[in-house]
Amino acid sequence: MIRAILFDLDGTLVHYDFDTFVKEYLVTLGAKLANMVEPGLLVRQVMKSTDAMVRNLDPRKTNREVFAEDFFPAIGIPEDVLMPVFDDFYRSDFPQIKDRLGIRAHPAARRMIERLISRGLEVVIATNPVFPLIAIEERMRWGGLEGLPYRLVTSYETMHFCKPNREYYEEVLALIGRTPEECFMVGNDVEEDIIAGTLGMKTYLVEDFLLDRGRAQNHPDFRGTFEELVDFMERGPF
Numbered sequence: 001m002i003r004a005i006l007f008d009l010d011g012t013l014v015h016y017d018f019d020t021f022v023k024e025y026l027v028t029l030g031a032k033l034a035n036m037v038e039p040g041l042l043v044r045q046v047m048k049s050t051d052a053m054v055r056n057l058d059p060r061k062t063n064r065e066v067f068a069e070d071f072f073p074a075i076g077i078p079e080d081v082l083m084p085v086f087d088d089f090y091r092s093d094f095p096q097i098k099d100r101l102g103i104r105a106h107p108a109a110r111r112m113i114e115r116l117i118s119r120g121l122e123v124v125i126a127t128n129p130v131f132p133l134i135a136i137e138e139r140m141r142w143g144g145l146e147g148l149p150y151r152l153v154t155s156y157e158t159m160h161f162c163k164p165n166r167e168y169y170e171e172v173l174a175l176i177g178r179t180p181e182e183c184f185m186v187g188n189d190v191e192e193d194i195i196a197g198t199l200g201m202k203t204y205l206v207e208d209f210l211l212d213r214g215r216a217q218n219h220p221d222f223r224g225t226f227e228e229l230v231d232f233m234e235r236g237p238f
Contacts, residue, residue, distance in 0.1 A: 002238045004151060004178050005116055006196070008187030009127035009136065011209035013109045014143035015226070016101055018211065024097050032089045036082065037075055045074050050130050054162045063129050063156035090134045098142045105144030108230045113148060121238055122151035126172060126185065128192060129159035151176050163192035164216070169199055184238070186229065194218035204229060 010018045026046065030039030049071035056066045072079045097103075113123055125145075127136055133155035140146050140153075152175055154168075161167040173180060180200030187193025187203075189211040195218050197203040205220035206229055222232065 006126035191216040
């Protein structure tokens with residue numbers, strides 16, 4: 001029996017193109033730190049250090065620790081000097097991206113999650129934990145998803161693995177105390193989200209902002225538009 005529903009965030013519950021968001025994020029971050037780090041260098045190193053997080057399989061290090069160990073020495077500015085600027089960026093500058101990209105909450109998203117929780121299901125925001133929690137919670141606000149009793153929201157401070165590694169999903173399962181057969185994963189990324197099916201979870205591929213890089217042979221159990229997902233969750237076998 002399904003006990004927990006795992007939802008990807010970007011392009012699944014919050015409706016925007018992730019690649020467009022990343023470009024705007026990097027431009028905004030580069031402008032914020034331009035007086036400290038050359039923007040081109042900053043962008044390259046952010047991407048490189050993010051890749052280090054994705055490739056890391058050392059369970060002793062959080063994603064944040066992996067990022068910091070790779071990023072700050074390469075930039076040449078101590079963490080205690082640069083991190084407060086990052087923190088201010090996420091508080092002051094990051095929220096402005098929503099309006100620049102014209103992001104609006106889909107009214108059915110919050111209603112769907114509220115309905116699932118009211119039926120006794122656990123809901124996990126299973127976003128790729130390459131961002132700090134403050135940035136993830138901000139994007140949840142963009143989707144009108146804040147303030148609900150989620151079982152878990154994955155972030156780089158607490159997680160030790162990233163998508164598309166199976167270890168990410170194994171860690172989520174351990175944290176919520178569920179077996180794969182008790183969980184259902186919903187996402188828009190064939191490689192990063194539907195890999196959960198290889199552990200034994202049922203999966204649903206949301207097609208509105210579909211990401212398929214052609215590198216994975218993962219096949220979802222179900223697929224459809226977001227509107228079809230909402231209907232599925234209402235009548236689904238939970």
